[in-house]
Amino acid sequence: xxxxxxxxGNPARIKIMRLFLLNRGKGFKxxxxxxxxxxxxxxxxxxxxxxxxxNFIKKRSKAYPEWYFNSSFKYAEPFKDLLVRSxxxxxxxxxxxxxxxxxxxLLVVSGAFIKNDDSRVDLLIVGDKLKRGKIEKGIKKLExxxxxxxxxxxFDTKEFIYRLNMxxxxxxxxxxxxxxxxxxxxxLSTQALKKA
Numbered sequence: 001x002x003x004x005x006x007x008x009g010n011p012a013r014i015k016i017m018r019l020f021l022l023n024r025g026k027g028f029k030x031x032x033x034x035x036x037x038x039x040x041x042x043x044x045x046x047x048x049x050x051x052x053x054x055n056f057i058k059k060r061s062k063a064y065p066e067w068y069f070n071s072s073f074k075y076a077e078p079f080k081d082l083l084v085r086s087x088x089x090x091x092x093x094x095x096x097x098x099x100x101x102x103x104x105x106l107l108v109v110s111g112a113f114i115k116n117d118d119s120r121v122d123l124l125i126v127g128d129k130l131k132r133g134k135i136e137k138g139i140k141k142l143e144x145x146x147x148x149x150x151x152x153x154x155f156d157t158k159e160f161i162y163r164l165n166m167x168x169x170x171x172x173x174x175x176x177x178x179x180x181x182x183x184x185x186x187x188l189s190t191q192a193l194k195k196a
Contacts, residue, residue: 012039014083016047018147020057020069021080027066038144084147095182097138102130105157107183112146114180120173123152126160126188157188 008014015037019028030048034041048067051057056079058070069076094113098104106126111119123142125135135154143150153170155163163171 010043012037012043013047013050015039015144015147016044016051017056017079018083020051020067020147021076021084022146022148024069024071027060027068029064029066033067036144037147038141091182094142097141098125098135100131101125101127101134101138103128104130104183105185106160106181106188108174108179108181110174110177110179112148112150114178116178119177119179120151120170121153122150124174124179125152125154126157128157130154130156160188 008017016033016039019033019037028036030041030044033039033048034044037044039047048057052059052067055070056073057067059065059067073079094109095107098107104125104127106124108124109122110116110124111122113122123139132154139150139152153174160171164175
């Protein structure tokens with residue numbers, strides 16, 4: 001994201017542009033954009049003015065104004081390729097969001113992280129003594145960077161192994177379809193998962 005930020009002006013603009021590109025047809029009030037992108041309200045106002053001036057977004061309604069992606073923006077697809085489809089999220093940076101959430105034993109990414117729209121979840125976290133509040137914070141930060149809401153599942157190790165052995169549909173769908181393992185301890189090794 002730092003490289004794109006330098007090319008396109010700043011990281012705030014990229015977060016806001018991703019938000020609109022991934023949520024076409026959905027309207028956002030300025031305060032929602034501040035919350036979802038985790039960008040200051042001053043920066044949001046400045047970026048919205050700039051993006052409206054080049055017809056990237058449009059404002060609708062005067063009483064409760066909402067901003068929408070301009071579907072007739074002629075560079076929509078090239079920007080989507082650059083900002084959404086490119087591998088813009090560094091895996092080490094992703095891991096840093098979950099460094100202090102407990103003992104993570106398995107961290108699997110799919111969906112938005114590997115550009116697969118058919119995945120049921122974007123993130124699976126398995127571990128012990130997991131701090132759900134810190135996980136939520138990490139997810140919110142990632143959502144701001146990516147520009148879309150993430151679907152995720154969190155299990156303690158015992159529950160995960162039980163669900164795996166019971167052929168739980170959610171767990172099987174995550175592991176049987178395209179995904180990438182970022183953290184994996186020995187007891188949850190790929191061979192142990194395949195045997196289960």
